[in-house]
Amino acid sequence: MSEIRKDPVVNKWVITLDDKEFSPKKDAKLEPSPKTHDPECPFCTGNEAGCGREIASVRTGDKWQVRVVPNNRPYLRVETPLKRRGEGMFDTVSDTGANEVIIETPVHNADLDTIDLSGVTSIVEMYRDRINDLARDTRLEYMLIFKNRGSGAGGKISHLNSQLMAMPVVPQSVQDEIDCSKKYFDLKKRCVYCDIVENERMFKERVVADTGKYLLIAPFASRAPFEMWILPAFHSSHFNHINGEEAASLARILKDAVARLNKAVGMPAYNYMIHTAPVKSGSLVHYHWHIEILPRLRPIAGFEWGSGFCINPTFPEEAAAYLRDVL
Amino acid sequence: MSEIRKDPVVNKWVITLDDKEFSPKKDAKLEPSPKTHDPECPFCTGNEAGCGREIASVRTGDKWQVRVVPNNRPYLRVETPLKRRGEGMFDTVSDTGANEVIIETPVHNADLDTIDLSGVTSIVEMYRDRINDLARDTRLEYMLIFKNRGSGAGGKISHLNSQLMAMPVVPQSVQDEIDCSKKYFDLKKRCVYCDIVENERMFKERVVADTGKYLLIAPFASRAPFEMWILPAFHSSHFNHINGEEAASLARILKDAVARLNKAVGMPAYNYMIHTAPVKSGSLVHYHWHIEILPRLRPIAGFEWGSGFCINPTFPEEAAAYLRDVL
Numbered sequence: 205m206s207e208i209r210k211d212p213v214v215n216k217w218v219i220t221l222d223d224k225e226f227s228p229k230k231d232a233k234l235e236p237s238p239k240t241h242d243p244e245c246p247f248c249t250g251n252e253a254g255c256g257r258e259i260a261s262v263r264t265g266d267k268w269q270v271r272v273v274p275n276n277r278p279y280l281r282v283e284t285p286l287k288r289r290g291e292g293m294f295d296t297v298s299d300t301g302a303n304e305v306i307i308e309t310p311v312h313n314a315d316l317d318t319i320d321l322s323g324v325t326s327i328v329e330m331y332r333d334r335i336n337d338l339a340r341d342t343r344l345e346y347m348l349i350f351k352n353r354g355s356g357a358g359g360k361i362s363h364l365n366s367q368l369m370a371m372p373v374v375p376q377s378v379q380d381e382i383d384c385s386k387k388y389f390d391l392k393k394r395c396v397y398c399d400i401v402e403n404e405r406m407f408k409e410r411v412v413a414d415t416g417k418y419l420l421i422a423p424f425a426s427r428a429p430f431e432m433w434i435l436p437a438f439h440s441s442h443f444n445h446i447n448g449e450e451a452a453s454l455a456r457i458l459k460d461a462v463a464r465l466n467k468a469v470g471m472p473a474y475n476y477m478i479h480t481a482p483v484k485s486g487s488l489v490h491y492h493w494h495i496e497i498l499p500r501l502r503p504i505a506g507f508e509w510g511s512g513f514c515i516n517p518t519f520p521e522e523a524a525a526y527l528r529d530v531l
Numbered sequence: 532m533s534e535i536r537k538d539p540v541v542n543k544w545v546i547t548l549d550d551k552e553f554s555p556k557k558d559a560k561l562e563p564s565p566k567t568h569d570p571e572c573p574f575c576t577g578n579e580a581g582c583g584r585e586i587a588s589v590r591t592g593d594k595w596q597v598r599v600v601p602n603n604r605p606y607l608r609v610e611t612p613l614k615r616r617g618e619g620m621f622d623t624v625s626d627t628g629a630n631e632v633i634i635e636t637p638v639h640n641a642d643l644d645t646i647d648l649s650g651v652t653s654i655v656e657m658y659r660d661r662i663n664d665l666a667r668d669t670r671l672e673y674m675l676i677f678k679n680r681g682s683g684a685g686g687k688i689s690h691l692n693s694q695l696m697a698m699p700v701v702p703q704s705v706q707d708e709i710d711c712s713k714k715y716f717d718l719k720k721r722c723v724y725c726d727i728v729e730n731e732r733m734f735k736e737r738v739v740a741d742t743g744k745y746l747l748i749a750p751f752a753s754r755a756p757f758e759m760w761i762l763p764a765f766h767s768s769h770f771n772h773i774n775g776e777e778a779a780s781l782a783r784i785l786k787d788a789v790a791r792l793n794k795a796v797g798m799p800a801y802n803y804m805i806h807t808a809p810v811k812s813g814s815l816v817h818y819h820w821h822i823e824i825l826p827r828l829r830p831i832a833g834f835e836w837g838s839g840f841c842i843n844p845t846f847p848e849e850a851a852a853y854l855r856d857v858l
Contacts, residue, residue, distance in 0.1 A: 207626055291734075293723075298534060376541070377840075474833075503685060506801075510704060512704045
């Protein structure tokens with residue numbers, strides 16, 4: 205059985221099939237260190253001085269829990285004056301921006317599922333606070349928060365961290381979502397993501413977990429096996445507007461999602477990315493922030509990258525059933 | 532030095548920098564077989580019977596030069612009746628379509644740069660003829676022709692081949708190009724790709740080769756090191772409308788592109804994809820078919836795949852200079 209599914213928001217199509225021969229790629233698995241502290245690790249306690257000026261931190265007494273430092277090989281720089289330039293028909297923008305690293309725990313081999321709830325809440329609040337702080341620089345249009353977990357997902361350091369890239373442009377995936385959700389709203393006068401929440405709760409088969417405030421689903425047109433989305437059940441276009449209670453609730457479902465993934469597929473490499481409206485836009489009725497979690501269980505074929513047309517060897521309904529029952 | 536570049540057609544942004552530490556990924560290299568014939572290879576002469584019913588071929592006397600066979604593990608099937616269905620708010624299409632494999636040479640270890648010009652012309656004409664044949668099935672909207680060369684690019688069989696996926700939907704990358712080039716045309720009354728050809732010929736620094744009929748460039752917002760585009764210098768929205776002379780000229784520049792790539796980076800894994808207007812649309816004044824060649828010299832980071840925001844460690848102008856002088 206196979207069928208072609210359209211992403212409910214953008215124009216992406218996915219061939220969804222039930223490939224009995226598919227099995228998660230072995231070399232994409234994490235090899236967690238047995239050590240809780242590694243003196244060689246740049247993010248472990250004792251090596252703080254090597255990370256450059258601390259931008260922000262969460263501390264308990266004299267111990268830090270979360271620390272934000274500059275990326276030591278930044279792609280974008282706050283010192284560069286913003287310049288938008290044309291060169292014939294071509295457009296460039298200066299490399300104005302910021303690259304920060306959020307070190308999410310002092311424990312060398314911790315993952316989100318082993319950190320306690322208050323620790324994960326601090327991480328989520330730090331994402332929010334860093335966006336809000338950088339938003340004061342009116343040259344910047346977008347703050348991209350993403351995690352590359354494991355070398356199979358592009359992660360260079362095994363100690364748990366996420367990255368923030370503050371940029372003078374909006375990434376295509378988010379712009380596409382904004383444009384397409386606007387068209388949906390113009391037609392139906394409803395937010396497409398609110399509709400997804402309602403439809404998924406009605407169908408139930410793709411719901412992995414539901415905390416009331418947040419829904420964890422295997423999305424209808426999952427691009428890859430065990431892809432998951434965290435959707436707020438309340439309408440909000442800006443992740444950086446969450447309050448303390450919403451952050452704690454988000455921390456709970458994020459922790460839960462990673463725990464299920466680690467249990468279901470044995471600690472795969474994964475990426476996640478927060479999709480949120482551009483900081484300078486007002487609240488949008490048609491857009492809805494969310495988190496997309498992409499396990500890296502198989503290599504991305506070039507034609508998938510080039511065409512935006514994906515093949516997923518696992519039905520999301522099956523992945524959801526498995527993820528639902530695994531804990 | 533680094534800057535952010537916008538793709539001249541779509542809303543993709545690329546951080547373009549000059550990373551002295553970048554070096555092409557070693558495990559993405561091809562390991563060409565020393566054998567011209569391998570009895571174990573399903574695509575070698577003698578094993579034709581195992582490939583299923585031959586769909587088309589080019590022959591010289593009793594020897595085939597190019598052969599088209601069904602993919603033995605098809606994702607899409609002509610037998611499936613076309614059905615577009617809604618399930619709540621979600622949209623699906625049946626798996627109606629075709630998956631074909633174009634076996635491009637009888638020689639086991641040949642690549643496009645070692646096959647003679649008439650052989651490559653036959654391959655290009657076969658791409659065109661298969662599209663035109665499948666276009667008679669009015670249920671199908673798009674014929675995606677792509678090559679996965681080497682396991683690092685998703686290729687499963689080393690014997691030179693391309694694939695054709697005929698689908699009842701248009702892939703997102705092409706739809707985005709059509710939509711964005713339409714906006715450009717509405718504004719300027721010119722085809723954006725014709726403008727690219729003119730601008731690149733004026734600037735010269737990103738031109739790798741120019742045969743008069745076709746231009747080979749390192750595109751302004753290259754997503755990856757040594758990315759190349761082949762653009763017809765004449766306006767045409769449909770690849771499948773090329774005549775014999777245009778096919779021979781295309782074969783020459785395609786052969787040239789692969790030869791330069793193999794020489795410059797030592798036989799990397801690569802993908803290419805023909806971007807062409809949907810078969811059922813009439814000729815479009817605003818769209819222009821082209822071929823995008825993506826060498827796989829570094830892994831695709833998850834956030835690049837998820838965000839459409841890329842980082843290219845090599846300036847296209849430098850890549851172009853290198854590719855221009857390498858032969």
